Amino acid sequence: MTTEVETRPHSVAVAEADDPRLVALIAEYKDVDSTVLAARTLRDAGYTCFDVHSPFPIHGIDRHMGLKPTILPWLVLGGGLTGLVGGIGLTGWTMGVDYQFLISGKPFFSWPAFIPVIFEMTILFSALTAVFGMLLLNRLPMLYNPLLKHPSFRRVTDDRFFVVVGTEDEKFDEVETHRLLQATHPVAVERLED
Amino acid sequence: MSTVTPNYGYIPGTREIDNTVDHPGHRAPLVLGGKKFADVTDTVTNVAFRPTTWAWRISFVVALSLLGLLGLTLGYLITAGVGVWGNQQPVSWGFPIVNFVFWVGIGHAGTLISAILFLFRQNWRTSINRFAEAMTIFAVMCAGLFPGVHVGRPWLAYWLFPIPNQMDMWPQFRSPLLWDVFAVSTYATVSLLFWYVGMIPDLATLRDRAKSVPAQIIYGILSLGWTGSSRHWMRFEKAYLLLAALATPLVLSVHSVVSFDFAVSQLPGWHTTIFPPYFVAGAVFGGFAMVLTLAIPARRLFGLKDLITMRHLENMSKVMLATGLIVSYAYVTEFFMAWYSKHHYEQFVFMDRPFGVSSWAFWTMITCNVIAPQFLWVKRFRTNVITLFIVAMFINVGMWFERFVIIITSLQRDFLPSSWGVFVPTWVDICMLAGSFGLFFTLFLLFIRFGPVVAMAEVKTVMPEAHAHSGPGGTSLPDEKKSDYWPDESAK
Numbered sequence: 001m002t003t004e005v006e007t008r009p010h011s012v013a014v015a016e017a018d019d020p021r022l023v024a025l026i027a028e029y030k031d032v033d034s035t036v037l038a039a040r041t042l043r044d045a046g047y048t049c050f051d052v053h054s055p056f057p058i059h060g061i062d063r064h065m066g067l068k069p070t071i072l073p074w075l076v077l078g079g080g081l082t083g084l085v086g087g088i089g090l091t092g093w094t095m096g097v098d099y100q101f102l103i104s105g106k107p108f109f110s111w112p113a114f115i116p117v118i119f120e121m122t123i124l125f126s127a128l129t130a131v132f133g134m135l136l137l138n139r140l141p142m143l144y145n146p147l148l149k150h151p152s153f154r155r156v157t158d159d160r161f162f163v164v165v166g167t168e169d170e171k172f173d174e175v176e177t178h179r180l181l182q183a184t185h186p187v188a189v190e191r192l193e194d
Numbered sequence: 195m196s197t198v199t200p201n202y203g204y205i206p207g208t209r210e211i212d213n214t215v216d217h218p219g220h221r222a223p224l225v226l227g228g229k230k231f232a233d234v235t236d237t238v239t240n241v242a243f244r245p246t247t248w249a250w251r252i253s254f255v256v257a258l259s260l261l262g263l264l265g266l267t268l269g270y271l272i273t274a275g276v277g278v279w280g281n282q283q284p285v286s287w288g289f290p291i292v293n294f295v296f297w298v299g300i301g302h303a304g305t306l307i308s309a310i311l312f313l314f315r316q317n318w319r320t321s322i323n324r325f326a327e328a329m330t331i332f333a334v335m336c337a338g339l340f341p342g343v344h345v346g347r348p349w350l351a352y353w354l355f356p357i358p359n360q361m362d363m364w365p366q367f368r369s370p371l372l373w374d375v376f377a378v379s380t381y382a383t384v385s386l387l388f389w390y391v392g393m394i395p396d397l398a399t400l401r402d403r404a405k406s407v408p409a410q411i412i413y414g415i416l417s418l419g420w421t422g423s424s425r426h427w428m429r430f431e432k433a434y435l436l437l438a439a440l441a442t443p444l445v446l447s448v449h450s451v452v453s454f455d456f457a458v459s460q461l462p463g464w465h466t467t468i469f470p471p472y473f474v475a476g477a478v479f480g481g482f483a484m485v486l487t488l489a490i491p492a493r494r495l496f497g498l499k500d501l502i503t504m505r506h507l508e509n510m511s512k513v514m515l516a517t518g519l520i521v522s523y524a525y526v527t528e529f530f531m532a533w534y535s536k537h538h539y540e541q542f543v544f545m546d547r548p549f550g551v552s553s554w555a556f557w558t559m560i561t562c563n564v565i566a567p568q569f570l571w572v573k574r575f576r577t578n579v580i581t582l583f584i585v586a587m588f589i590n591v592g593m594w595f596e597r598f599v600i601i602i603t604s605l606q607r608d609f610l611p612s613s614w615g616v617f618v619p620t621w622v623d624i625c626m627l628a629g630s631f632g633l634f635f636t637l638f639l640l641f642i643r644f645g646p647v648v649a650m651a652e653v654k655t656v657m658p659e660a661h662a663h664s665g666p667g668g669t670s671l672p673d674e675k676k677s678d679y680w681p682d683e684s685a686k
Contacts, residue, residue, distance in 0.1 A: 032660060039424075055231060055399070056654040057427040070429045076436050090356060094364040103368060116373035116451050120380040123444045127384040127437055131391055134433035138426045140394075141418035148421065156422045157399035159231035 020193040023146055025177055026153065027163045027186040032058055035161035038184035039064040042165065045180060049169035053147070053162040072133050079129025080122050087118030146194035164192070213505040214577055224318055224656050227500035231654050234501065238396075238648045239403045241496045246643065249495050254639050260632020267625040268343065276346050278622045285605040285617040290344040291455075293627055295473075295597045297337035297634075298378065298452055301385065302445055302474070303481020304330030306513075308388060309441035312434075318509050320652040321501045324396075325492065325642060326485050327389040332637040333484070334382045336630045341374075355379075370454040377451035384444055388437050391430070394420050396646030449473040456600065463543040463604030466531060472524035479517035479563070480593030482510050486586040490579050492642055501648050504577050511576045514589065518567035521596075525564065539609055551616055552603045559599050562592025 029035040035052060042050050043066045052061055062069075091114035095101075100108045135141070147153050147164065156162050163186075165177050181189045213222040225234065271278060281288035304326040311319040342351050354375045356365055365372050397417035404410045420426070453469035486507065493502040532544035547556045566588035575581040602617045641647070654660055 052424040053422040054424065054427070055235075055422060056395075056651040056660060057431050058424065058660075059655075061424045062428050065424060067425060067428060070432050072429055072432045073436065091367045094356065095367050099362075099364040101366065103366070106368060110368050113368040116370075116447070116454070117367055117376045119447060120373075120376040120444075123440050123447075124380045124383060127387055127440050130433045130436040130440070131387045134391070134429050135418070137429050138423075140420070140426070141415075143414065143419045145419055145421060148419070153421075154402040157395065157402045157420075158235045 022167055022174065022191055023194045024164050024166045024192040025174070025181060025189060026147075026150065026165075026192050027181040027184065027189045028152055028155075029161040029163070029184075029186050032161065034185050035163065036061065036064050038163045038181065038186070041180065041184050042163065045171065047165060047169050047171050047177075049172075050163060050165040053153075053156045053164060055157055055159060055161075058161075070137060072130065072137060075133040076126050076130045079133070080126035083122040083125025084118060086125065087121035088114070090121070091117050146192055149194075150190070150192055152188070152190065160187075213503055214508050214573075221317075222505055223658075224321065224503065224505065225501060225653060226503050229500055229657075231657070231659065234648075234650055234653055234657075235399060235403070237498065237501060238646060238650050239400060241498075241642065241647050242400055242644055243403065243405070243409075247495065250639065250643060253635070254643075257632050257635035257639055260629055261636045262632070263625055264629025264632050267622055267629055271343060271622060271626070272348060276344070278620060280617055280619040280623050282615065282617070284608055284613050284615050285602055287601050287605060288617060289619055289623040289627060290340040292594070292597045292601050293630060294337050294340040294344075295452055295601070296480070296594045297333045297340070297630065298381075299449060299473070299477035299480045299593065299597075300333035300484045301330040301337070301381070301481065302449060302477035303485050304328075304333070305381075305385060305388075305441050305445040306478050306481065307485070308392070309438040309445065312438040313442060316509075317656040318506050320656050321498075321503070321506055321648055322485065322489060322510070323652070324389075324392065324649040325488060325638075325647055327385065327392070328638060328641045328645070329481075329484060329488060330385045331382070331389055332634050332641075333481075334378065334385060335637070336634050338378065338382065339630065339633070340626075341378075370451070370458045373451045374455055377448045381444060381448045384437070384441055388434075388441055391433060391437065392649060392652075393646060394418060394430075395422065395651040396649060398422070399650055400646055446474055449477045456604075461604055461608060462537070462539040463547075463600065466528065468524055468527055468531070472521070472528075475517045475520035475524065476593060476596060479514060479521050479567075480589060480596075482514045482517070483586040483589035483593065486510055486514070486582060487590060488638065490583045490586075492647070494579075496642070496647065498648060501653060507579065507582060508573075508576045511570045511582055511585070514586075515567050515570040518563060518570075518589070522564045525560070543604060543607060546607050547599060547603050550603070550607065552599070552606065555595050555599050555603065559592050559595040562588040563596060566592065 027038060029038065032054075035054065036058065039050075039052050039061060043064065048066075050065075052058070052065060054061075061067075092109055092111075095114070096109035102108075106113075152160070153162060163181065163184075165172060165181070171177070178189055211223060211226055213224070213226060216222065227233075229237070279288055279290070281290070304323075307319050307326040308323045308330075312323075342348055345351050345354070353359075354365060354372070365375075394417055397413050398420035401410060401413035401417045404413055450470035450473065453473035456464035457466060457469040459465060489502055489507065489510075493499050529544050532540045535541070547553070566585050569575045569581065569585055575585070606617055607614055
């Protein structure tokens with residue numbers, strides 16, 4: 001089993017051992033085509049709480065799954081503007097106001113000389129926002145996940161593709177969803193319990 | 195699949211593909227040996243999970259010894275003071291700044307591969323970007339060491355940063371040296387984030403492959419619970435694209451700012467507008483030489499020849515040739531400008547470089563940086579690992595000497611003959627230079643031994659099977675573009 005299980009054996013075992021609860025149905029696929037088809041089938045059947053897990057990003061899968069674009073670029077723009085204003089503020093205030101120091105008669109607010117620092121701060125804040133914004137939106141780190149306990153799911157980082165339909169989906173019905181997934185030619189459809 | 199039947203590219207009499215051959219209409223395969231997704235995973239994770247080889251152990255002992263040497267010399271330097279270096283008037287910058295510029299430059303090839311080639315959709319970057327990025331991180335660490343101790347009292351190095359303090363003083367933002375602090379520290383941070391973010395899916399692969407509990411725990415924590423969710427991949431790819439777009443102007447700015455340390459001064463030989471582009475081209479040139487120096491032995495030792503193919507090496511040597519020509523052109527321009535300026539101090543410095551007291555350094559630089567890369571015009575040399583490795587070694591040496599020539603010769607001969615001098619490095623200088631290679635190689639060897647040395651997830655995306663419509667039953671998605679990779683059928 002995976003790390004997360006071994007690092008937290010008690011919390012899982014004590015709380016859930018008596019009554020393993022169905023959390024999702026997972027269908028395993030061998031190639032990109034059938035995975036994409038399965039995603040389309042679920043989308044067309046009106047499912048929304050399903051996900052496709054793959055060892056690499058499948059291009060165009062967001063369209064097949066009906067996903068909306070992420071707001072991450074706007075967050076990064078905000079981060080970049082923060083860095084820009086912060087950079088202008090830092091250089092302008094320290095050199096022009098708080099610590100005026102005359103060097104070769106140059107003006108205190110020598111803005112051309114501040115450009116490199118302002119630029120670097122813009123980049124730094126944008127990059128930090130891009131990384132931590134991405135992790136936040138993805139709710140990572142998330143070291144406990146029932147998926148990671150499933151034995152066949154280990155191959156998701158290798159060469160297998162999984163479509164996971166959560167029980168929280170309004171359309172979810174164990175028998176009906178199972179039948180729908182089975183029709184998309186998976187390697188197997190299995191129950192995921194937690 | 196049925197229409198893809200060209201036979202060129204197969205080496206006659208074998209089932210092996212020569213992917214350095216180009217065909218119009220088809221992309222040459224970037225993964226050879228008939229590998230499937232699982233084979234790629236195996237090849238890369240085996241490096242981390244198989245027992246250590248002797249070649250790795252011996253290299254590690256050598257690197258660790260040099261690192262120990264660095265530790266000892268640093269201890270001596272800090273207790274005795276920077277007087278133990280060869281730095282003297284008029285050469286007050288000496289080896290530490292030569293080494294700093296050399297190491298920062300090395301890093302640039304890693305960012306070029308990971309960011310700029312990503313924006314240009316150069317798919318061949320995927321096999322080499324991971325360890326080129328690692329190279330960047332470790333090179334920047336080596337670079338940061340030198341200015342850190344060059345300040346003389348390293349325990350006060352935090353004065354470089356704008357931290358409110360009891361002296362009520364701020365660092366001077368009008369100084370290029372402070373721009374450098376911001377440029378290099380931003381570069382180090384962004385490179386580290388870029389490297390780590392790209393590595394998360396591959397760390398998850400190592401987590402899922404690990405047999406031992408400590409390995410599962412460590413890789414499990416590092417991979418943050420990655421499950422390969424498409425919703426995650428979507429944001430991940432967006433973040434990666436944004437980071438690439440941010441790192442591209444950043445990397446160009448870093449060596450430009452480093453060159454401002456010189457160009458903004460008034461010293462003949464330094465005070466020139468050509469420095470920013472010239473430094474950036476030189477950095478990429480020297481960095482690619484270092485990537486090849488690392489890639490050629492690594493692909494052999496770890497059996498990565500089907501992932502880091504001859505085409506990858508050849509492409510890198512082409513970049514090296516192109517940037518080498520830019521560097522050569524910059525050398526010529528410097529001489530032309532000295533002559534054209536009619537500025538006799540400037541003219542004197544440029545006569546002094548080839549014919550003066552340090553002419554041996556200048557001619558070493560010309561031999562290594564101008565003459566050696568010319569061999570790369572010939573395909574036979576580009577596709578032979580031995581010649582490629584030799585050329586790369588020449589360039590590594592040459593790029594160090596370029597910085598030596600710029601910094602040392604200009605300072606040795608400034609305006610007043612009465613203040614001229616000759617720089618002589620001490621044993622501490624030499625040991626610190628050697629020791630910095632120890633730091634670099636120790637970290638690098640640890641990474642290629644225990645980390646995901648090739649970006650598996652990214653390599654899989656450039657394989658033909660990664661595209662819908664190319665696998666079995668591929669006729670079902672008429673709106674998907676067919677993969678234009680020419681599939682490697684050597685396994686069939």
